[in-house]
Amino acid sequence: MPRFAYVNGQYRRHNEAAVHIEDRGYQFADGIYEVVTVMNNKLIDEEGHLDRLERSLKELQIAMPMSRQVFKMVSRELARRNGLDNGLIYMQVTRGVAPRNHAFPAANVPPAVVMTTKRMNFNKMKKFTEGVSVITIPDQRWERRDIKTVALLPNCLGKQKATEAGSYEAWQVDGDGYITEGTSSNAWILSKDKKLITRPLSNDILHGITRRTVLQLAAEEGIEVEERAFTVDEAYDALEAYATSATSFVTPIVRIDDKVLGNGKPGHFGQKLLAAYTDYAEGAGAS
Ligand SMILES: Cc1ncc(COP(=O)(O)O)c(C=O)c1O
Structure with missing residues (x-):
């Protein structure tokens, strides 16, 4: 079990990390994700994955929740905290938390960001x-x-x-x-x-x-x-x-x-x- 997850600006203990019950990802699958592989402490094709993350958000009219630079920083910090040398980083962005209603919430509702990691051993597959x-x-x-x-x-x-x-x-x-x-x-x-x-x-x-x-x-x-x-x-x-x-x-x-x-x-x-x-x-x- 990884030690930490990133949730909306904070590194939380993985077993205590949680999102709100009215997160639109939970209620409507109103969100996007990316999976970036880490091999020998390096991310593979990071730019391509961030390009696609931005494109997916744009297609759904969800604002980019933080800059690419911050995505890169947070991925690395989470990998470091979890001692992840080989495995994957999962990133998810949803339209955020609002009282349940199909139409989008007000523009000032911030997107919700979650990141987790998973260890994998590519050599032994x-x-x-x-x-x-x-x-x-x-x-x-x-x-x-x-x-x-x-x-x-x-x-x-x-x-x-x-x-x-x-x-x-x-x-x-x-x-x-x-x-x-x-x-x-x-x-x-x-x-x-x-x-x-x-x-x-x-x-x-x-x-x-x-x-x-x-x-x-x-x-x-x-x-x-x-x-x-x-x-x-x-x-x-x-x-x-x-x-x-x-x-x-x-x-x-x-x-x-x-x-x-x-x-x-x-x-x-x-x-x-x-x-x-x-x-x-x-x-x-x-x-
Ligand atoms: C439906 C689908 N097709 C293709 C892929 C492969 O995409 P990528 O090479 O970017 O991991 C994925 C990856 O999760 C997928 O979910």
């Missing part, structure tokens, strides 16, 4: 060496999946289905049979002709920060990339597949529903991308 399986499920979310809101109920229901099936992730499928993304990660396949395929940016998916980095790294590795939607059948027929997110890095997928990919082991391209990502996370992407 079997998912990177053995790979994982995913299931496919219908995408039941709203039409602004590009905003990283705390309204994650369909994602939770999907992840629970995956967990019950013994799988790592559920890939969500739109009405036309195309995969959008996982419940907490972006979805990728490597086709038999060795093209790396992932859905293009739109309101249909979260604009993953890891996705963006992996696209750059793939280009540097000379891997041909196609940003386009792909179907479930194409995924079944793929050579390799991956899930990317701040804490998944590039996780190899070795089975989709009951279709085993390749020889059922993480493939060459995925291992190459994972190694490139880890190097990046320890070098150019670290701050």
